[in-house]
Amino acid sequence: MSTNSASPEAIATYLHNIRERVGQIVVGQDVVVERTIIALLTSGHLLLEGMPGLAKTLLVNTISKALHLDFSRVQFTIDLLPSDILGTEILDSKTGEFRTHRGPIFTNLLLTDEINRAAPKVQGALLEAMQERKVTLGSETFSLPTPFLVIATQNPIEQSGTFELPEAQLDRFMLCHRLDYPTIEEEEEILRRNMNLGVEKKGDGAVARTEFDLVTDDAVGTPQDLIDAMEATHNIHVSEVLLKHVVDIVERTRKHPELELGCSPRAGISLLKASRARALIHGRNYAIPEDLFALAEDVCLHRIRLSYEALAEGRTAKQVLQEILDASIS
Template identity: 45%
Template sequence: MEQIGQDLKKEHQAKIKQVISEVGKVVVGQEYMVNRLLIGLFTQGHILLEGVPGLAKTLTVNTLSNVLHLDFKRIQFTPDLLPADLIGTMIYNQQKADFEVKKGPIFANLILADEVNRSPAKVQSALLEAMQEKTVTIGETTFELDRPFLVLATQNPVDQEGTYPLPEAQVDRFMLKVHVDYPTKEEELEVMRRMANMTFKSEVETMLSKEDIFSIRQEINQVSISDSLERYIIELVFATRDPKAYGLNDEAQYIQFGASPRASINLNLAAKAIAFFNERDYVLPEDIKEIAPDVMNHRILLNYEAEADGITTHQIIQSILNKVQISK
């Protein structure tokens, strides 16, 4: 029985590599982004992608949904979008002389919230219940969302015209915030060749079913993490809240608020996923260090002094990783 479980695990790990390969048929590069999207999918964590327009954020999520056998909806966030456009509303049926529920696009497995910060806070807040409770309330009725349910949101940098900063409560509900950077010269050359060829069309195969996803989640849950590494995660998060206690005196002047308890939870989950992707059944310190910037960069709030001195959350996180040691 144990051998059957090991064989299934290896099959799933091979399928994950095939998923990345299939997405690569359409999207050039961006393996890092795809890896982070899969971490979110397999650990029930929502992902926020940030980058300037034109970096294939939407195309990547679109392609990934085609490789996964899941119901997918894309919602374009605009300044005039209303909460009812997202979750649905009550409409009057003249034939029945009664009100009935018209469900919105939020009722899907994969939600692409495209340019989520182009809508005001009241619309962004409509996502909160769905992201945290996996339910939606319309009128007096609460509906369970189908599982798996994952919000993949893209946003443009907040200094661009026509953007609204996301509420802190919503940002904290994203497991990872992934910064999408420009492609390399070779990658952009390949992008240009593909997109300049108007007959280019790449078909992708469906690689994972819902059952596969649920099985992979169970396998990731069984990845072990030692007590010392669990405590290491706690120390990393507490260093963002009380940096002086960890000898981070220079960094302390720039941090207004540290990371929430969700950072500890998500560091644990994401590190297990990375270990599983690397075909290990145990977490290494390198797994935690690799994912820490994506888990914590949106949970550390810096003050105006940091902005004036050009200090970024990434620099703060690197200082914390360099300073905090694993206790034996």
């Protein structure tokens, strides 16, 4: 185990401050904030499934500002081209030479809205860059900034005119979290805060303020704090018994008769990494089964595929995974 320069208390405070800062802007969505931090600490990528208007963009924007990270957002559409994301070489008419124009992927936090609306070649280009963390433009290869995190969103209901991500590409996402609507209390708080936003005067005019105006540029920590937290995540102890738990869950998904496709080894790796990060966020220096079970759905559900017979019987992947997890403790 390598030594970590920052104390565990300092890291815990740093992570707590991030969540607190986000909580000042975004009401509820604690789990999404936690999952985003997990993805950030483990260099994974996050896929968010949820309806529009659940403050996904605001959340990512707030986190990026709180962490002093660059942030870009791309709305995926059918006519989007790989070069619109990755960048391209442009002929400079003044010099007569090609000039590299870097796309929005050259950032720390990239929010790709409605990833399933883009054509497969665009999805492929993005997912390849996510995996390799490099982009080749012309004959030159560029490394993406560090940290690099893609947070993709997709609408689970409206599927017409979309290109569903295949399992191999879904596997690139470390976590896939399904967003729920806020609770009644949270909804009331959202409305209450929104009512108090007021109007911002600009020059001779004025504009109604939005939640985005509340996002300030002052970060809760330094880039070094994030590096320390990432190192601390790596140093979280994982016992042999916890490894057995991970293997047991992964193995059960592969042997379940209603699943055509079980979890890949990458799923096991992701589950372990995410458990470490969750343990750190919860102030422990070792991962426990609670971390595994809390993250199992987000890590495993998008990686499994139901068999035809199970689909015909109206079963859902969530039901089957729940049965697998229940069976593992009985």
